[in-house]
Amino acid sequence: LALACRIAAEQGAHIVKTYYCENFERVVEGCPVPVIIAGGKKLPNEIDALKLTYEAIEHGATGVDMGRNIWQSNFAVAMIKSIRSIVHNNLDVKQAYQVFSEEKERQIEEEKEKKEKDQEVTEDIEYSLLHPTDNILFDVARAIYSGLSIERINKLSSIDPWFLIKLKNIIEMENKLKDSAAKIDADKIRIAKQLGFSDKQIAHYLNLDEIQLR
Numbered sequence: 001l002a003l004a005c006r007i008a009a010e011q012g013a014h015i016v017k018t019y020y021c022e023n024f025e026r027v028v029e030g031c032p033v034p035v036i037i038a039g040g041k042k043l044p045n046e047i048d049a050l051k052l053t054y055e056a057i058e059h060g061a062t063g064v065d066m067g068r069n070i071w072q073s074n075f076a077v078a079m080i081k082s083i084r085s086i087v088h089n090n091l092d093v094k095q096a097y098q099v100f101s102e103e104k105e106r107q108i109e110e111e112k113e114k115k116e117k118d119q120e121v122t123e124d125i126e127y128s129l130l131h132p133t134d135n136i137l138f139d140v141a142r143a144i145y146s147g148l149s150i151e152r153i154n155k156l157s158s159i160d161p162w163f164l165i166k167l168k169n170i171i172e173m174e175n176k177l178k179d180s181a182a183k184i185d186a187d188k189i190r191i192a193k194q195l196g197f198s199d200k201q202i203a204h205y206l207n208l209d210e211i212q213l214r
Contacts, residue, residue: 005031017065020056028060039066046079046100050093053086063087078103121146129156140164144171170195177205189213 005016009032018027020037028035037056043049049069056064064087070079082100085091091099125146128139136157143153150164173192180188183206192202203210 002027002030005035009033015062020052020061024056024059024061034062035060036063036065037061039064039069042068042072046073046075046082047093047097049079050082050086050096050100053083054093054096057086075100075104075107078107122148126156129153132157137167140167141171144168170197173197174205177202181205181207184208184213 001018001021005018005027008016013033015034015036016031017036017038019040021027024037037052039049039052043052049066052069053064053066064083066079066083070076070083073079078100081103082096085096085099086093125139125143125148128135129143132139136159140153140157140159144164144167150161150168153159153164154161173188173195174197176188177192177197189202193199199210199213203213206213
């Protein structure tokens, strides 16, 4: 492995990525350019990934290039921060795991708060559908934006599904136009006009001048 890394450097590589192994310091000593380690397969837990990182850095690695041990974690941001704390802040495994634990708790708390807030919003929307006012169409649109199913909206509001589907089509087209900013798609624009969008509205969503659109 040490020889392979040196050959890579002598062939012009400015940085070499390889796997961590026993006597890793010999790999680093024999390579004239920075060496980083690959994260490799998914390890059983976060501690193992932190130990791998710490040992690699301790034995001369410049950094790590991890994929699965971060993105397959339920707390990817916490893993990124804890790995970074070892590579850039010289923390040991115990300290880095503390970073992970604190970020994990923060994320859990944020998700809990978001879930509670989403539940409050859903309850408010459902109440509006059950007790309609002059703003019922806006409340239906809000329900569709929030992700309520057509069946649920129909059950709460007693509005015919046919009308709800038509309104959902308009909202979906609005989202498609927003996602197509500065791109002129003739077919999409034609369908948008058929759904009732004006040139001014379409131009606004596409970030274009109305004259350009015409």
